[in-house]
Amino acid sequence: MSAARPDVVAFDVNETLLDLEPVRAALVELGQPAHLLPTVFGRTLQTGFAATVAGTWLPFRAAFESSLAQLTDLDDGDRGRVADAFLELSPHPDVEPVLRRLATAGVRVVTLSHGSPGVAEAGLERGGVTPLVERTLTSETVRTWKPSRAAYLWAAGACGVAPGRMALVAAHGWDVLGAERAGLTGAWFPRAERVYPPAYPAPAVVADDLAGAVEALLALPPA
Structure with a gap:
């Protein structure tokens, strides 16, 4: 049709x-390279997609913080600060x-x-x-x-x-x-x-x- x-x-x-610029800025403020954001965002999507295909589920924030843990050495508090930047x-x-x-x-x-x-x-x-x-x-x-x-x-x-x-x-x-x-x-x-x-x-x-x-x-x- x-x-x-x-x-x-x-x-x-x-x-x-x-615009995801506030998330990029939060990463840079914590000593991460500015070009890291697309990789983190892409890994976040991969994590969420895989969970859906596998028949389970997790919220976006959990997938995002999990991706930060895989790709950076940020601690729990700093990962939370970066995730909070989505509200900006x-x-x-x-x-x-x-x-x-x-x-x-x-x-x-x-x-x-x-x-x-x-x-x-x-x-x-x-x-x-x-x-x-x-x-x-x-x-x-x-x-x-x-x-x-x-x-x-x-x-x-x-x-x-x-x-x-x-x-x-x-x-x-x-x-x-x-x-x-x-x-x-x-x-x-x-x-x-x-x-x-x-x-x-x-x-x-x-x-x-x-x-x-x-x-x-x-x-x-x-x-």
Whole structure:
């Protein structure tokens, strides 16, 4: 079935909407190299994905602190300080305009993260865009990590729409792939990744930037 203009657009949170710079700064303050963050973040995702595939579960913070323990010599207290920096994140500069664009177009907006509860809320509040987001969702509620199909189906159900009426916008190819496999419309743009992973089937939308991804979703034909 061809992709249609969505009734609800869900956004991934970490990196897609919120800048991880405060987490990088916390690592540097504790004597770690600035370039370590992508490795730690990637290991965090690997830890969470593996737990989901293996049939167990752990929260994002536990996976993040576990990754720090594997990759650094920081003690428990310092690992906790770095993890706390997620509550200091702010939106990237391009976020507010696209949220306002969707509001003007009458499209509902939510966030969908597997991050710790409170992180999305704090970042949206810091950026002054909370009124533009209907609700914040974390797959911790259903104890599974994206890109598990169950996470996206739960999100669609929580919003009261069929999967085909919801889109997922993310700067991570694995997230867009998971959303599309669950029946959502996927939209990818580069942030931390330079290109959409060529090993994956192409999603409905591949754009040059966040604004382009949103405009492409709005340009899809009605259902």
